[in-house]
Amino acid sequence: MTVTAPFTIRWGIISTGQIATDFTQDLLVDPSLRGVSDVKHVVAAVGSRSVESATRFITKLKGAPTTDLWSWGVQQGMLDETKALGSYQEVYNDSNVDIIYIGTPVTHHHKDAKAALLAGKHVLCEKAFTFDVAELDELIAIAKEKNLFLMEAVWTRFHPISYAIQDVLKSGVLGAPKRMQADFSIDFKVDNRPLSDRFLDAKLGGGGLLDMGPYPSVWAMLLLHQHPLNTKRVPPAFVNSYQRKYTKRGTNVDARSRWLLDFEELGCEAQLMTDMTCHGYKQGAVLLQCENADLVIDYQPQKPDTFRIIPNDGSDATVKASTHHVPIPAELGHGLHFEADEVARCIRDGKIESERMPLSESRIVQSWFDDVRKNGTTDLKDMKGTAGL
Structure with a gap:
């Protein structure tokens, strides 16, 4: 052999x-x-x-x-x-x-x-x-x-739990998605951080949006954009956004950002949120509500180890409440x-690109960040990148 x-x-x-x-x-x-x-x-x-x-x-x-x-x-x-x-x-x-x-x-x-x-x-x-x-x-x-x-x-896209969750969606047991919310928030105690810290320095892309935004976004992409019923895979419509500024000590970056997306083919909206001044939801950091049951992913959304299925009142009796633990074993390291x-x-x-993490999907998420940033009033609103330089 x-x-x-x-x-x-x-x-x-x-x-x-x-x-x-x-x-x-x-x-x-x-x-x-x-x-x-x-x-x-x-x-x-x-x-x-x-x-x-x-x-x-x-x-x-x-x-x-x-x-x-x-x-x-x-x-x-x-x-x-x-x-x-x-x-x-x-x-x-x-x-x-x-x-x-x-x-x-x-x-x-x-x-x-x-x-x-x-x-x-x-x-x-x-x-x-x-x-x-x-x-x-x-x-x-x-x-x-x-x-x-x-x-x-x-990295979250490649964790075993992400594949397990998508397998549940592919089974069809949950029914069509209705609405979703995803939150990644951590109280980073930014009042105690130096002004040169990446969260506070606008020149480093400061604020929560760019640093924390990929995590609620990855779940919107995996649960909705890649949902089996979303056959056309058209990027969702960006509806609106809101940013609360962190302005202490002369800074002007986002402390909290929210944005609403409309996955029109699914008839489903997704509200995504980041916050660097408040802890996130310990249960239900990500919530996908469907016809037959809710899919709940518990904290931390960047590296979750537990998701739950909670049947709706009056749903088909074949949908059973269940809790699924799919941790990355300690002996495997961080999971990167x-x-x-x-x-x-x-x-x-x-x-030249990954089917699991295609460039087209990175571009969709990046466009959300552009929209949120440009709709806000932080120092990043009118900042220009280095394309062409």
């Missing part, structure tokens, strides 16, 4: 912040623990604003005690050849790097992703994908011209490796 070696993808990590740390740690977790043997991840290079910063990042990972999940990769020598580079461009130019993971602030995503694509690298970029649609359109055009893979890192596995398989198979 012929044993096929796993496809190896070599990552260049851009930025050394928390999300980049979490992502890199997950690349080093034993893939067999999640049943993966067809792809393999290697951290080829880490880029920061100085060699010293990149070196500290790598050294800290190497120093993981054996109780840390990513110590498996360290013990396997997966960081032995990792280069510490003092600029992002050096990572883009490294011939040993296949793909760039971008974990910089959202207002830097476009220029960083553009530089990577122009250097001939595939790109996985953290959410929100870009500051505005014009930036995203330029990236998509470059990726297609150069036949390079490009994807927004919406699922999207990394998808990227590796797409590149292995010669694809």
Whole structure:
């Protein structure tokens, strides 16, 4: 019997912040623990604003005690050849790097992703994908011209619970959707944060919309846009929006954002909300009300582990109340490796985008953020991105 070696993808990590740390740690977790043997991840290079910063990042990972999940990769020598580079461009130019993971602030995503694509690298970029649609359109055009893979890192789409929930929708047991609401709110104690913090600095895309907005949005896309009855997959109509500003200490970013969408083919509206000054709903962070039963996804919506089916009064007796736990086991890490596995398989198979996370759907969500931002009165209202620069 012929044993096929796993496809190896070599990552260049851009930025050394928390999300980049979490992502890199997950690349080093034993893939067999999640049943993966067809792809393999290697951290080829880490880029920061100085060699010293990149070196500290790598050294800290190497120093993981054996109780840390990513110590498996360290013990396997997966960081032995990792280069510490003092600029992002050096990572883009490294011939040993296949793909760039971008974990910089959202207002830097476009220029960083553009530089990577122009250097001939595939790109996985953290959410929100870009500051505005014009930036995203330029990236998509470059990726297609150069036949390079490009994807927004919406990790929630690749979690086992997301597939399980969509299986319930495909079964038809809930009936047609009627209305939906999704909320991602966390009290980030922004009063105590420095003005340079990403939540408070408009130049970094401050406020809750761009940082938190992808999470209620991903559920609108998975539950409604991809709903089996939504056969035409026409983008929903943007109805209206509202933003409450955070203006303390001279700031002027959004503390809270709400927007209403009309999925016309389904006859269903969705209200989405973010808030960086108040905790979210512990039960029912996402609620989809249907003909026969409600689908309830509990907090946290970015990484939920429980959803419930609650029959409506007078609904068909075949619909039973049930609670479903689909957690990511602790031994698997943060859960960011699922999207990394998808990227590796797409590149292995010669694809330039993921069917699970298509660029067209990223563009729909990005357009919502543009509409909310431009309808508001924060300092981000009239900010321009870097498309064309």
